[in-house]
Amino acid sequence: MSTNNACLGVVLAGGLSSRMGQNKAELPRTTEQNMLAYSSALLQDAGASQIVHSINFQSAPTSSEQFADNFENLGPLGGIATTFLKAPHVNGYLFLPVDLPLLTPACLAKIRQVGELSKTACHYDDHFLPLYLPRNAMTELFFSQLLARLQNGLTTGKKDKSLSIKQMLKQIPNTAIALEAKHKQQLFNCNTPEQWREANEQMTIRVS
Numbered sequence: 001m002s003t004n005n006a007c008l009g010v011v012l013a014g015g016l017s018s019r020m021g022q023n024k025a026e027l028p029r030t031t032e033q034n035m036l037a038y039s040s041a042l043l044q045d046a047g048a049s050q051i052v053h054s055i056n057f058q059s060a061p062t063s064s065e066q067f068a069d070n071f072e073n074l075g076p077l078g079g080i081a082t083t084f085l086k087a088p089h090v091n092g093y094l095f096l097p098v099d100l101p102l103l104t105p106a107c108l109a110k111i112r113q114v115g116e117l118s119k120t121a122c123h124y125d126d127h128f129l130p131l132y133l134p135r136n137a138m139t140e141l142f143f144s145q146l147l148a149r150l151q152n153g154l155t156t157g158k159k160d161k162s163l164s165i166k167q168m169l170k171q172i173p174n175t176a177i178a179l180e181a182k183h184k185q186q187l188f189n190c191n192t193p194e195q196w197r198e199a200n201e202q203m204t205i206r207v208s
């Protein structure tokens with residue numbers, strides 16, 4: 001893939017979907033679009049110049065637009081770290097989890113725009129995903145230290161439980177945008193079949 005993009009959009013589509021009981025990326029957002037396709041379109045509409053899909057460790061990528069995690073059992077942070085390694089020549093990344101069926105491009109574009117302007121990581125309130133992450137000296141330093149910790153964990157056999165997106169955001173400059181009440185629902189995260197049903201009811205109300 002070409003790597004000189006201004007902003008790389010990344011759908012975080014790995015994990016186990018254990019609470020949902022089926023792959024969340026394949027859930028049908030509409031009859032034509034599953035959640036993976038919907039999330040990719042959201043990123044494009046929010047201004048990402050190229051899109052990749054972040055998939056699990058040891059999954060076999062079927063195209064250059066898929067990045068299999070370099071790290072096992074690190075959750076979404078594993079996808080973020082892998083993207084940082086595999087697509088270095090960008091100004092920033094827009095990470096979107098695959099399980100936000102009520103999100104709109106405008107809400108997503110806002111964190112990209114604020115993040116690009118402030119040159120900081122950017123997200124909504126205490127929601128750490130979706131996340132804009134700039135590529136700069138601070139994030140380079142964070143990821144080189146993270147890789148050293150991961151390597152140390154492999155060597156000693158002790159997984160570092162403090163590794164998380166929340167911990168990352170404590171170590172790099174970041175901006176938390178206050179989420180307007182009217183946008184709260186947009187970050188409704190579907191992890192269970194009940195939540196998926198609830199989101200579908202909201203989608204029906206919006207369409208009518």
Ligand SMILES: Nc1nc2c(ncn2[C@@H]2O[C@H](COP(=O)(O)OP(=O)(O)OP(=O)(O)O)[C@@H](O)[C@H]2O)c(=O)[nH]1
Pocket residue numbers: 012013014015016017018019020024054055056057069073074075076078079080096097098099191
């Ligand atoms: N690339 C990558 N993405 C992940 C990984 N784990 C979770 N994700 C993605 O990160 C987002 C949040 O995931 P979670 O809901 O915390 O975990 P999950 O594995 O999807 O679901 P559960 O098994 O029910 O916890 C979703 O978009 C997942 O697809 C991982 O190990 N690698």
